[in-house]
Amino acid sequence: MAAAAVADKRPVRFGILGCANIARKVSRAIILSPNSTVVAVGSRSLAKAEAFAKENGFPGSARAYGSYDAVIDDPDVDAVYIPLPTSLHRRWAALAAEKKKHVLLEKPVALNVAELDEILAACRVNGVQYMDATMWMHHPRTAAITAALSDHRRFGKLKAVHSIFSYNNGPDFLKNDIRVKPDLDALGALGDTGWYCIRAILWASDYNLPTKATALPNVEFNEAGVILSCGASLQFSDGKITTFYCSFLTNLTMEINLLGTDGYIRLHDFVIPFQEYKAPFYVHANTKFGERAISIEPEPVEHIVSTDLPQEALMVKEFSNLVQKIEREGGEPEKKWEIISRKTQLVVDAVKASVDKGFVAVEVGE
């Protein structure tokens, strides 16, 4: 019965704005997702769009366009995935929403919360679903850790979080990538990698906002003033101590340390698991000094969480589920994702302001 109902649903038809590298990964995810299909891609260069569709296994019926407008004007497109440079998000996400396309938006979602609010308002007015493309949120490991953190009898109360996301893509990236260009991705490493660290801290905190953010000294910038590496501490009213480090200048590292009164949980590949179909996390539970403090007991335990689809396909599947509810069942857009996205942006903005103001504590907006 339930299976038949699902089978009755037409898959959500995606159009993709631009041929960014990350769009290759998400195209595959759309194709892998059982309730989704890709029907169009647009680029400023038609040849590029055509090559992209061909190289990424698009169905034969899919259309390649020489503009973004053509994608959002296509009546067969239900939803768009927008992996454009951040400075173009406000314009194209809002335009897509006005054309009644649901919006899956690559992160960082906007240059600041004012821009994001324009996007969210356009989605709200037009009744379309919004979600940011923070893939690790959708891995079943994430839910498993949420459950472990919520088991207060075992984990106790969360008291400290540290997160790292960094990568070192080499000199060509640092010279030419859009993520280091002030007119394209002005938030640099804070927007691209800090986004994940901040999301991790918010996630661990039941999405309660910190009261203040304070950037740590020793931020590194490129010649154009774009952040290449920084750290910050986020201050919470419940007394938690949280810190993160994000960078384009250090080895690809993806760390969350979650410290509770009675347990410690860590994971070392939170953004993209080393393996696609299974992902570990490590639990130190009720760790104590042994006799004469000679050893520590018990040893940490590895938990491995398997998934039948890669996390990015689960993201697309979840997004399309929500779209299907709206389109064919007359439901309301799910607000959860815009709320989380906006909170993340608020913290990004506060850290950026703290950097700009010389590392003073900056109140996080609302």
Next chain:
Amino acid sequence: MAAAAVADKRPVRFGILGCANIARKVSRAIILSPNSTVVAVGSRSLAKAEAFAKENGFPGSARAYGSYDAVIDDPDVDAVYIPLPTSLHRRWAALAAEKKKHVLLEKPVALNVAELDEILAACRVNGVQYMDATMWMHHPRTAAITAALSDHRRFGKLKAVHSIFSYNNGPDFLKNDIRVKPDLDALGALGDTGWYCIRAILWASDYNLPTKATALPNVEFNEAGVILSCGASLQFSDGKITTFYCSFLTNLTMEINLLGTDGYIRLHDFVIPFQEYKAPFYVHANTKFGERAISIEPEPVEHIVSTDLPQEALMVKEFSNLVQKIEREGGEPEKKWEIISRKTQLVVDAVKASVDKGFVAVEVGE
């Protein structure tokens, strides 16, 4: 020839001041160490000292005393191990040095650097060896990681360090332990657990001092004003970003994250290994996004370092080696350990000052 020379040496004869819990571990370490023996223990209670000697496998010839003075007056004692409350260190370490006893001093070594300087001056004037009892420094794993960090071709340059040491010994500890009493161990969790985190950051930084220390907000104190948990960032002139968290209120956790331009090294039991005779660390080397950023390559590698003696016995062995050089070869005391100890204390002091001043950046003294 070398073996015969070693065999000729009389083992270093230790006296122990006080019957602290940690002294049980170090007594065992002295007995395990091939160049060391324990000959005396003193307590304010003779019965307690006698019971301690018996319960900890002291040789039959060892003496139990009803005072600390008796230990440092004993002509058969070459060196003292001092696990007394921190507020007593200045008095007893200086007195021991004046009696020409070498000093192995439990950490935190002093309430502040001024007190430590008195101890170090007494050691220097009397030509005795000084070492603080930071056991993990002596595990061969520590040297193995030092070598890995120094391999700049593989690891690149160190850019960020995060360290955690915390434990949760429960309500009785928080009410009654000397480590939470303002008249005994006024530095609380900062002195007892932060000491290790600060040492870890200094160790990773080739013992270069940070320029400034800034405590993070949300320090927790007990009713007497002793720190139960805190975090801080240490600012280095080379641009490194370093942070730590130390606590008596969270699960026993012992973490160092070392992030370089081309590698990432982590260990999860740096203070006391889960296992006595082998200790792991994990190396992420030249980690990169795989094809289409679907996976991350290569996976981290576990390195296991074995040891023939527990780290605390290696500490005693190293200390006694230095003592033997002085006593029987007329050498000078090794300065390395006092230099490292003093730098650690300088940073502890700066973090404490930052807490007291409301989380402002405080210059680290010299």
